[in-house]
Amino acid sequence: LRFSCRRWGGLVQAGGSLRLPCATSGFTFDDYAIGWFRQAPGKERERISCINSYDRSIKYGDSVKGRFTISTDSRKNTVYLQMNSLKPEDSAVYYCAADFLGTDCYGMTDWGKGTEVTVSS
Secondary structure, eight states: OEEEEOSEEEEEETTOOEEEEEEEESSOGGGEEEEEEEEOTTSOOEEEEEEOTTTOOEEEOTTTTTTEEEEEETTTTEEEEEEOSOOGGGOEEEEEEEEETOSSSSSOOEEOOOEEEEEEO
16 A cells, blocks of 8 residues: 655644645555544544445544544545644644554554644634
C-alpha cells in the first residue's frame, strides 16, 4: 500500500474549514478499513474517524463528531477528511491509515505520512 499525503495541510482561523486529501495506491477501498487519526504535541494519537471494511459504516470520535467528515473517491483513489468549524485544539498532525478487512480502525497496519494542520484562535 502507498499513501501520498500532503505534509502541510494549512493554517486556518478558528471557525474555518479545511479538506485534507490523501492519495492512495496498491489497494481497493472496499477491502480495507480506512481511518484518520491525529496527534498533537505531547498527546497520544487519537482515532478521529473510521470506515468499517465490512459494512462501510462510519464512526467518529466525540471530539470531532458533527464537524468532520471522512469520505473516499474510488475513481481518484483518494481519502478525504473534511474539517469544519475548526478549533485551536484541532491543531495536530493528521494521519490516514488502512487495515485489510479491519472493522474498528484499531491496529491499523498501513500508514501515510502525517499532514500538519494549525488552527489559530
